[in-house]
Amino acid sequence: MTLPANAQHALDAFSAAEGWENRARLLMQWGAQALPELPEALRDEAHRVAGCETAVWLNVEVHDERLRLQAASDARLIRGLLAVLIARVNGLDREALKGIDIHAWFDQLGLARQLSPSRTNGMNAVWQRILTASR
Amino acid sequence: MLPSPWRPDFPALSVMEAAGLTYLDSAATAQKPQSVIDALTGYYTAGTANVHRAGHAVGERVTEAFEATRGTVARWMGAADPAEIVFTRNATEAFNLVAYGLEHRFSAGDEIVISALEHHANLLPWQQLAARSGLTLRVLPLHESGHVDLEQAATVIGDRTRLLAVSQLSNVLGTWQPVQDLIALARQQGALTVIDGAQGAVHQRPDVHALGCDFYVFSGHKLYAPEGVGVLYGRTEALAYLRHWQYGGEMVRHAEYHRADFNPAPLGFEAGTPAIGAVLGLGAAIDYLFRLDPAGVRAHEAALLETLLRGLRTREDVQVLGSPDAALACFTVADVHATDLAYALSEQGIAVRAGRHCATPLYQHLGASGAIRVSLALYNDTEDLDRFFRALDKALNLLK
Numbered sequence: 001m002t003l004p005a006n007a008q009h010a011l012d013a014f015s016a017a018e019g020w021e022n023r024a025r026l027l028m029q030w031g032a033q034a035l036p037e038l039p040e041a042l043r044d045e046a047h048r049v050a051g052c053e054t055a056v057w058l059n060v061e062v063h064d065e066r067l068r069l070q071a072a073s074d075a076r077l078i079r080g081l082l083a084v085l086i087a088r089v090n091g092l093d094r095e096a097l098k099g100i101d102i103h104a105w106f107d108q109l110g111l112a113r114q115l116s117p118s119r120t121n122g123m124n125a126v127w128q129r130i131l132t133a134s135r
Numbered sequence: 136m137l138p139s140p141w142r143p144d145f146p147a148l149s150v151m152e153a154a155g156l157t158y159l160d161s162a163a164t165a166q167k168p169q170s171v172i173d174a175l176t177g178y179y180t181a182g183t184a185n186v187h188r189a190g191h192a193v194g195e196r197v198t199e200a201f202e203a204t205r206g207t208v209a210r211w212m213g214a215a216d217p218a219e220i221v222f223t224r225n226a227t228e229a230f231n232l233v234a235y236g237l238e239h240r241f242s243a244g245d246e247i248v249i250s251a252l253e254h255h256a257n258l259l260p261w262q263q264l265a266a267r268s269g270l271t272l273r274v275l276p277l278h279e280s281g282h283v284d285l286e287q288a289a290t291v292i293g294d295r296t297r298l299l300a301v302s303q304l305s306n307v308l309g310t311w312q313p314v315q316d317l318i319a320l321a322r323q324q325g326a327l328t329v330i331d332g333a334q335g336a337v338h339q340r341p342d343v344h345a346l347g348c349d350f351y352v353f354s355g356h357k358l359y360a361p362e363g364v365g366v367l368y369g370r371t372e373a374l375a376y377l378r379h380w381q382y383g384g385e386m387v388r389h390a391e392y393h394r395a396d397f398n399p400a401p402l403g404f405e406a407g408t409p410a411i412g413a414v415l416g417l418g419a420a421i422d423y424l425f426r427l428d429p430a431g432v433r434a435h436e437a438a439l440l441e442t443l444l445r446g447l448r449t450r451e452d453v454q455v456l457g458s459p460d461a462a463l464a465c466f467t468v469a470d471v472h473a474t475d476l477a478y479a480l481s482e483q484g485i486a487v488r489a490g491r492h493c494a495t496p497l498y499q500h501l502g503a504s505g506a507i508r509v510s511l512a513l514y515n516d517t518e519d520l521d522r523f524f525r526a527l528d529k530a531l532n533l534l535k
């Protein structure tokens with residue numbers, strides 16, 4: 001399966017990064033530059049992802065059968081995690097979304113630990129919400 | 136360099152150290168000394184049995200050990216009688232037991248008083264009781280330092296107050312609360328008193344007799360004992376106010392199809408098979424604490440906290456919440472999100488806690504979205520703090 005172009009960029013960049021510091025720097029860069037930002041006006045209770053200690057807002061829309069995601073968070077590294085998550089699934093149709101193994105994706109980026117159930121960063125909750133909302 | 140003479144008693148510390156992990160999250164749950172692990176292994180190896188029921192020799196031996204632990208706990212915390220010690224699953228269950236057990240004594244318009252810094256465990260059972268019974272929940276305000284304001288407390292605690300439930304040591308601010316004075320205020324009004332000792336009991340051996348409280352609550356797992364056991368101390372007269380709340384085996388004295396009567400405390404509040412192994416482990420943990428020099432432990436923990444606070448305060452932009460007296464400190468850093476900081480610390484093997492520490496209303500009150508909590512136990516040393524500060528500097532360097 002070919003990756004969306006943005007996902008391929010992420011994979012190239014993160015595979016080349018060594019050590020947690022470089023990965024963290026990349027995450028911050030992706031969070032600042034590549035996150036489809038949810039407009040301020042939509043950061044309300046309805047868009048807030050429950051289950052994150054840190055406030056995370058997410059909007060899932062489907063246009064012409066394609067997923068369109070926007071997200072926001074005040075935490076820079078969380079924004080980065082959201083950006084690489086969204087890079088993997090944005091623009092996919094429902095069928096393609098079903099085939100995504102999100103753990104494998106984070107693992108490829110060297111970020112597997114960020115999806116562990118004990119994390120309060122909420123990436124698991126975000127992923128569940130994407131799946132539910134796109135059904 | 137301040138080594139901990141008790142560190143070698145805790146095998147997990149060297150295992151974690153070998154894995155590059157620094158454990159500074161003991162306020163969430165503590166590591167266990169070898170003697171507690173041995174007690175658990177010994178119990179399961181020598182043969183388990185259910186307590187209070189079996190007529191056989193194994194059952195007798197286990198029941199004896201179980202009841203002896205009740206005696207150990209009673210002696211340790213200054214209770215007058217082992218029957219004043221009820222084993223629960225944890226502190227949370229103890230608060231719920233008291234809230235449900237006392238429900239019948241309160242009526243609409245009565246007031247329950249808590250403080251602004253309570254853990255959810257000592258907030259929600261009262262909040263929900265108030266909602267069920269039309270009571271008013273009143274909240275004691277804090278000084279800037281993170282201590283309950285006694286002057287204001289004297290005006291909040293009044294003739295409608297029926298119950299006061301406050302924490303002895305804050306799990307967010309690390310502040311010892313003036314519980315003695317608060318208990319006196321409540322008693323003047325004839326109110327019952329509940330002390331949350333979940334953090335306090337770990338850093339100062341409780342003396343319920345001196346405190347004069349009606350109930351005192353703590354969890355085994357923070358006190359170097361296994362999870363699955365908590366303690367509700369209740370003064371004999373106060374325990375008698377409680378209605379039974381969970382029904383089943385062990386707590387019943389006589390049962391027929393259509394009626395039953397029940398045991399008094401403590402067994403009447405221990406429905407079903409208790410966490411026998413965990414209770415025996417708690418006994419071993421307290422035996423362990425009995426063997427330590429309390430002044431030595433206190434001095435060690437005080438020196439660690441001082442080192443921690445000094446290190447935090449000398450760093451620019453680091454803001455410590457309140458004025459911690461013991462055990463832990465929470466801090467924020469200007470323009471750095473606590474979650475990002477936690478991420479960077481965790482990547483470096485530092486186990487601290489980020490978030491709101493089960494005290495969301497307190498954080499709303501402080502106007503902070505979250506903080507990092509560094510918490511200490513008797514097995515920590517300054518080496519742990521050095522590693523923490525090196526990691527913190529690296530993290531700040533990256534995030535700023």
Ligand SMILES: Cc1ncc(COP(=O)(O)O)c(C=O)c1O
Nearest residue numbers: 225226227254256306333334354
């Ligand atoms: C002050 C305080 N009270 C109550 C509790 C609840 O303890 P447990 O979760 O063991 O019931 C905690 C634990 O986090 C605490 O710190």
